[in-house]
Amino acid sequence: MFAPLNQPIENWTAQRIWLIGASSGIGAALAQQALAAGAAVILSARRQTQLEIVAQRHPNAMILPFDVLDTAAWQRGYADIIAQLGGVDLVIFCAADYRPERSWEVDPATAAQTLQINLGSVYTGLATILPDLIARGSGGIGLIASVAGYMGLPNATVYGPSKAAMINLAEILYADLHPKGLNVYLINPGFVKTHLTAKNDFTMPALQTPEQAATAIWQGISSGKFEIHFPRRFTQTLKLLQLLPYRWRFNLLSTFVKTS
Structure with missing residues (x-):
């Protein structure tokens, strides 16, 4: 009844891990910790120079730069992985875009691009x-x-819905894929100090470093957690706060907006 929802991972040296969005932030920290643990890690993002910095001095790193919005590049990249490593054991989707904006500030074209990076690329x-x-x-x-x-949440007019969709998608994936022997992990960080959260002009409670975030993620995956x-x-x-009636929740959130 209380067994882990996923199969725990004990031997990281046997893992081939593909990190999508590994050039900075949480993705880069995940890559560095996985490489240090002996895993074979494929690092992907648009910025090849940044990927090379993350991967330096690690012979078990494979650099695979590409744009997640390029559908054909996914196929080419995966073919390269098959050719060099024979496949993957774990894929983590880290790529994301964010800009703080209220509902009346949203630009349709920019919103569409954010949704495509944060969510559409995952489907690809x-x-x-x-x-x-x-x-x-x-x-x-x-x-x-x-x-x-x-x-x-305030200021997350496009980013928030894209992440809500990912939560929903992770639950669907678990229901579909767990019976087929696959593990699915839903990762929900709080505030992490990255170039994205640097755009915020309010005090971020419980702000963590990318390294702290990566440690929490690997610990959760190692122990077989779902969320x-x-x-x-x-x-x-x-x-x-999710459990509160909307009237109470909205009042609390409006107070946050006034003080931020």
Whole structure:
């Protein structure tokens, strides 16, 4: 009854991990920790120079730069992985875009691009890799969503809905893929100090470093958790806030907007 929802991972040296969005922030920190643990890690993002910096001095790193919005590049990249490593055991979708904006500030073209990066590219990646993972009956998928997907939060007018959709998608993937032998991880960070959160002009509670975030994620995956959320002192508060009637929740959120 209380067994982990996913199969725990004990031997990281046997893992081939593909990190999508590994040039900075959480993705880069995940890559560095996985490489240090002995895993074979494929690092993908648009910026090849940044990927090379992350991968330096690690012979077990494979650099695979591409744009997640380029559908054909997914197929070419995965073919390269098959040729060099024979496949993947774990894919984590880290790529994301964010800009703080209220509903009346949204630009349709920019919003469409954010949704395509944060969510649409995940579907492209899943279509690329899932046939092989399902045929093999093993492997794992990790989606980095956000606590911004728990509820409608101020300034997350486009980012929040994209992350709410990823939470929903992770639940669907688990229901579909767990019976086929695959692991699915839903990763919901709180505030993490990255170039994206640097755009915020308010005090971010329980702000963590990318290294702290990566440690929490690898610990959660190692122990077989489905939802990995952190820091818990902050995320548990938001989970409680979710349970409040809308009238109370809206009043609390309006107070936050006035003080931020």
